[in-house]
Amino acid sequence: MKIFKRVLILLLIVITVIMIVNYPKLNILSGYSAKNTASSVFVANRSLAFTDKTDNNFAPVNLADDEVNLNTKTATSSAFGLLTRKAIYRKGLGTVLTLSKEDENAKYLVPDRVLAPNNITPYPYGNGKQKDTLFTNIEYTKLNKTVASVFGRNQSRAVLVIYKDKIIAEKYAKGFNKHSKILGWSMTKSVLSTVFGIMEYQGKLKVTDKAPITSWQKDERKNITIHNLLQMNSGLEWDENYDEISDATTMLFLERDMTKIQENKPLVGKINSSWNYSSGTSNLLSGIVRSQFSTHQQYLDYWYSDLIDRIGMNSMILEADLAGNYVASSYAWATPRDWGKFGLLYLHKGNWNGDQIFAKDWVDYVTKPAPSSENSYGAQFWLNANGRLKDVPKNMYFADGYQGQRVYILPDQDLVVVRMGLSWMDENTFLSGIISSIE
The missing domain is CATH 3.40.710.10 (DD-peptidase/beta-lactamase superfamily)
Incomplete structure (x- = not known):
């Protein structure tokens, strides 16, 4: 029994040391996942499922669990349930990782974009359909x-x-x-x-x-x-x-x-x-x-x-x-x-x-x-x-x-x-x- 207790204590010490050493990395891992998830969903208009499958599917980011709140336009990512980061969407500025609770409701300025998309003029000088052109020198x-x-x-x-x-x-x-x-x-x-x-x-x-x-x-x-x-x-x-x-x-x-x-x-x-x-x-x-x-x-x-x-x-x-x-x-x-x-x-x-x-x-x-x-x-x-x-x-x-x-x-x-x-x-x-x- 004494040997078992010593092994258990040693194991706990090892786990604690590993956690202390890697905790800062978890902050980066969950931060990347939260930011990337929020931008993918709220800037690029992708789904959470699509984002997790195609954007956050590489190690070690795929170890984080991601959630989005479509009402508050926020995303959270948790690394093994030990550390959670949150990213918020700000219209006109995209998404950003928060560092405190106050960041979620902070006031902010946004760029004033006065030029509407030109959907009439053909691409590239507008966003309209370009005129069909067949180049004879292209294979x-x-x-x-x-x-x-x-x-x-x-x-x-x-x-x-x-x-x-x-x-x-x-x-x-x-x-x-x-x-x-x-x-x-x-x-x-x-x-x-x-x-x-x-x-x-x-x-x-x-x-x-x-x-x-x-x-x-x-x-x-x-x-x-x-x-x-x-x-x-x-x-x-x-x-x-x-x-x-x-x-x-x-x-x-x-x-x-x-x-x-x-x-x-x-x-x-x-x-x-x-x-x-x-x-x-x-x-x-x-x-x-x-x-x-x-x-x-x-x-x-x-x-x-x-x-x-x-x-x-x-x-x-x-x-x-x-x-x-x-x-x-x-x-x-x-x-x-x-x-x-x-x-x-x-x-x-x-x-x-x-x-x-x-x-x-x-x-x-x-x-x-x-x-x-x-x-x-x-x-x-x-x-x-x-x-x-x-x-x-x-x-x-x-x-x-x-x-x-x-x-x-x-x-x-x-x-x-x-x-x-x-x-x-x-x-x-x-x-x-x-x-x-x-x-």
Whole structure:
């Protein structure tokens, strides 16, 4: 009996230690599941069953139990019944994880979106049906076969191919269509970069300016420019790890104001020579955008009035943190067709049907490789300048998001390719297949 008691006590000690060590991870696990569930149901209009089956079906997120309340528009997720997180829907701002009971009833400002969707003008300059166009230089059988090749079990949700402003291929997985909003994850960073391009074109700031961060003015960080931040080349400390408790997971699932966590990091590298991918930097930049306006309302409206709704991306929703900052690292939802419009804006060097949104040379700026990035990164856009995709032109560049969200811009081919997915694919084979189908 004494031996049994000792074994039992030892077992309890081991279980207690395991729980103490892993409890913070449960916070992240249940937080991810609650946030993702709430956005999927209340932003993308999917069912809970569909969300659990297709969005939250990977380890360890699938260990959480999810519930939604359609009346209060909230979602809760519990990890083994030990820790429960709640996410709430806020009209105009998407969903957000709460950190206290007071967050559920807090007042908040919302963006004023005054431009209604244009359902008459044909796509892409409206949302109307495009005029049927058959290009004689396209091998459609090969094109459609290439597009179909990236669909299958949990691989792609949508693919859209736009050539000379015309959709030449479009395919959706079961449960999705041209009206489905899909999370772009880190493609949101490219939207953020575009906002800076617009602000510079309008004379509101210069990306060569020193970053307007008061807390940096008494140390070497005062020399960091907006340009350095856009290129992820500030030299600031940051841990972008989603498998552990890290700067990135702490920011997304435990912070009230996501613009501050990168601000508070020390300089550990050399400015302009220490490339380090950082979602915290993108949210810091969102805070810098906010600082350029005299009111919070102006900040909220600007992203839509001067970019998103201006080019008819009317489906897009930017989600905000509890402090009212757009989460520019991760949380933009839009239909594949609207993501396609974003790519076309860059293909046409900022000109949208005669309206110059940003300077033509902004494209040259965002595609210039950041020092020490091995020619793989520009200003919140990824590049093929290093020839990683060996059968794709080196001047191809793209917005990139978790789980294979992509907007590829191919200037030489007059192509924009959108791929929304749930897993990795062979990008080189996919893109080269599309390119070779066009003579």
